[in-house]
Amino acid sequence: MPESFRRPIPGAELPPAEADAGRLWRFATAQTGQLDKANGRQADTLEILGRCETRDRATVARLAAPWWRRPFLKEPR
Amino acid sequence: MIWLRILTPRAWAVLALAVVVLALFAWAVSSPARRAAAGAKVEAAAAAARARAAGDAVVVVVDGAARDSRTDRLTQETSDAIDALPGARQRLDPELNRAGRHGLCQYAAYRQHPDCLQRPVARELPQADPRR
Numbered sequence: 605m606p607e608s609f610r611r612p613i614p615g616a617e618l619p620p621a622e623a624d625a626g627r628l629w630r631f632a633t634a635q636t637g638q639l640d641k642a643n644g645r646q647a648d649t650l651e652i653l654g655r656c657e658t659r660d661r662a663t664v665a666r667l668a669a670p671w672w673r674r675p676f677l678k679e680p681r
Numbered sequence: 682m683i684w685l686r687i688l689t690p691r692a693w694a695v696l697a698l699a700v701v702v703l704a705l706f707a708w709a710v711s712s713p714a715r716r717a718a719a720g721a722k723v724e725a726a727a728a729a730a731r732a733r734a735a736g737d738a739v740v741v742v743v744d745g746a747a748r749d750s751r752t753d754r755l756t757q758e759t760s761d762a763i764d765a766l767p768g769a770r771q772r773l774d775p776e777l778n779r780a781g782r783h784g785l786c787q788y789a790a791y792r793q794h795p796d797c798l799q800r801p802v803a804r805e806l807p808q809a810d811p812r813r
Contacts, residue, residue: 621775623773623781624772628773667726
């Protein structure tokens with residue numbers, strides 16, 4: 605798993621105490637962007653894990669198969 | 682069983698013992714070699730799997746970085762569009778700002794923010810109207 609995935613996605617910058625309407629909307633926009641990034645990170649993590657699990661299953665199946673069947677089994681990608 | 686008489690019983694015993702010793706020797710020699718070969722095979726498979734996993738992760742990370750860049754660009758464009766509108770400078774009720782910041786300070790994302798640590802935001806808040 606990439607090292608960068610262990611760092612949390614930070615929230616958007618906290619709006620100032622005297623925020624105007626524009627600042628508030630900019631905060632909402634930025635926060636939604638950070639949410640998109642966090643959801644993307646989760647999807648990426650599941651993608652990497654899914655590929656690892658598929659590869660693991662194929663490797664185990666190859667190792668467990670009798671020698672005469674191994675050439676006919678799919679090489680794990 | 683005439684062939685048994687080729688050797689004396691003692692000679693047969695010695696021969697049997699020799700066969701057993703030879704078999705044990707062959708097993709002892711081949712077993713670590715077999716184990717080593719199997720270990721090397723597993724290690725090679727694991728190394729190949731690690732290399733493929735690293736390759737997969739790089740592809741996913743690069744795609745993710747491109748997606749994050751698009752998100753940042755969209756955020757910037759939207760913020761610029763908001764700033765360009767006259768309504769963006771509209772002031773907000775200070776109580777509203779205080780209540781909003783107080784709420785945000787309760788979340789893990791901002792709990793350690795200097796503003797949240799320094800200001801006793803909760804004490805500045807007006808009491809909530811129980812009728813609402």
